[in-house]
Amino acid sequence: MKDLVQAADFRPDINALRAFAVLAVVAYHYGMPGAQGGFAGVDVFFVISGFLIGSHILAAHQRGHFSFAGFFRARLRRIFPALAVMCAACLLWGWWFVLPYDYLKSTRHVMAALFFLSNLAFTGEQGYFDLAAHAKPLLHTWSLSVEGQFYAVLPVLMALVWRWARQHLRLVLGLLWLASLLWALWAGQTHPADAFYGLLTRAWEFLSGCLLGAWRPVWKHPRWCSPASALALLLLLGSFAGLSPAMNWPGPWTLLPVGAAVLWMAAGDAPVTARIWRSWPLQRLGDVSYSFYLWHWPVLVFARQYVQSPSGDLTRGMLLELVALSLVLAVLSWRWVEQPTRLRTGWWTARRLLGGVLTVWLLVLLFGVLVIKTRGVPQRLPDYVQRASAAVFFNTPRDECFRRGDSTKDAPEPFCHFGAGSSAHPQLLLWGDSHANQYLSALTDAALALGQGGLIATQSGCRATLPGQVTGLPESIAQTCAGFNDEVNTLLVQTPSIHTVVLGRLWSSDASFNRTVALVQQLARHGKRVLLIGPLPEPGMDVPQNWSVQQLKAGHAIDKLTIPLSSQANALAIRTRLRVELADQVCRGQVVLLDPIGSLCDDKVCRLAQGGEANFRDVSHLSQQASLQFTQPIQVALSALNSARVATCSTLP
Incomplete structure (x- = not known):
């Protein structure tokens, strides 16, 4: 050597x-x-x-x-x-x-x-x-x-x-x-x-x-x-x-x-x-x-x-x-x-x-x-900034049940239970990505009020699809997402007590729009009722951070933060397409479309923060207090699906 x-x-x-x-x-x-x-x-x-x-x-x-x-x-x-x-x-x-x-x-x-x-x-x-x-x-x-x-x-x-x-x-x-x-x-x-x-x-x-x-x-x-x-x-x-x-x-x-x-x-x-x-x-x-x-x-x-x-x-x-x-x-x-x-x-x-x-x-x-x-x-920060930052801390009743991108989670059971009753006979299923999981607190309260319970099937970055369907995700997480969705589809087949599926997702890209519509229609054909949560307003910013910086620069509290409704062309277009594509299922009482835009926007602006409280905890997810605002609309929607009828074909508030 x-x-x-x-x-x-x-x-x-x-x-x-x-x-x-x-x-x-x-x-x-x-x-x-x-x-x-x-x-x-x-x-x-x-x-x-x-x-x-x-x-x-x-x-x-x-x-x-x-x-x-x-x-x-x-x-x-x-x-x-x-x-x-x-x-x-x-x-x-x-x-x-x-x-x-x-x-x-x-x-x-x-x-x-x-x-x-x-x-x-x-x-x-x-x-x-x-x-x-x-x-x-x-x-x-x-x-x-x-x-x-x-x-x-x-x-x-x-x-x-x-x-x-x-x-x-x-x-x-x-x-x-x-x-x-x-x-x-x-x-x-x-x-x-x-x-x-x-x-x-x-x-x-x-x-x-x-x-x-x-x-x-x-x-x-x-x-x-x-x-x-x-x-x-x-x-x-x-x-x-x-x-x-x-x-x-x-x-x-x-x-x-x-x-x-x-x-x-x-x-x-x-x-x-x-x-x-x-x-x-x-x-x-x-x-x-x-x-x-x-x-x-x-x-x-x-x-x-x-x-x-x-x-x-x-x-x-x-x-x-x-x-x-x-x-x-x-x-x-x-x-x-x-x-x-x-x-x-x-x-x-x-x-x-x-x-x-x-x-x-x-x-x-x-x-x-x-x-x-x-x-x-x-x-270390002014009181008004502390209120803005509080929105970032978000807890659901079962945080340990939310799956990470590699499909692992802290809870031992395959699908965790929420609401009333037991996991042996669930009536509901919450299915989707983190934008579905953000409604779990509101869904839990609504289910308890109706005496119902269900299972949690949510995974980071993974939108619900039919079995064997391409997810459209990057290769690094596509395989685990497809496997997770296959598990959930099998769960639905093997658990006839589940009569209502609550679907939520990130809608900012319409690349997978048709896959979601196909899933909803397939679930309806197989006798399942679907509560589909539509798109949120798209802030285009990290809301707590942006709001806090504005207040720090101003040197005083700013009680509200809004963006023009006209900036929401993409979200509004997706909402309209959902109403058109699923009109038949809505009229037959098989599907209810829940419209978050209607709750957070008026005919001029969308409220990203109001009354000193942020409605979003980051660039796209609801804050805890904002998500709880949907408890009553979710309860109304579940009641309508339970009776297998809706008053009109329009979206429920």
């Missing part, structure tokens, strides 16, 4: 690769054209880390003086100080401008980030590509946690291999690479959300870099470096432009950016690309790439929460300004945080570094306990 590796000196080509990777990630997050696959920049960072760290460890073992303590100190110097400053800035900003519920979540995410557990914290929440995940300012720290966990495992693994199988090091690394890749391909199909954040499913990307370092003296030949470097650049740009979040990730397509990164570093500082790689802008961007990655995402998240443009979203000009701001913060972080703490000499000695890390961990734990105990420290 003589001269297997050499110490990893500064490589301009790798610094340029860092620049390309961070540009891709930032362009993707900021919605820039031609960067829909920019998220793969993170995979490139993993390969770079595997190469540099693997080469360093192997070189140290070859020299015979690898130090675990020295290795971990070096990793902390590189990652922790800038991360801690960014997390502190997020907590400070949130103290003044973030609502208690979101501040509680952000504090938990800060704790997870500083202990390198972010990927585990985000597993089980929304997937990385889900819209709801884009409101989390610490979402991007998942990759740092995966990296930190790999750094904890790799030195131990290398030490064992070096001691017991030194002559077969490449073979061992190759087998581990293959095992991790196969696991990633399988998990990406079966458990996509968990696979995205997982260490085991990402280890092969780091190991690709490690293998490159281990094979370096074997493969390098100057004649093919230039064409290989040009090909790597083309593959990388093609990955960033052509890949899509709709693909399972990591998956087969992940081999493309990972392979391109390996080829890039294998070619080295090739003559054909050296002038590009060594250019001042790329090298400086590569220098600050870590801090740029740290700052670009929370800047975007907080700007979306605070800046309210006329269009309801950030304009292209605003986005460019935020990129510039992120770059300025990155340069300051690199100059005043990264550089001083990375020096082994000077004020930040090893003892002070360790003391600083332990102090930060202790402080964040104490602060986290305070925030958790007080549910987000609402006292």
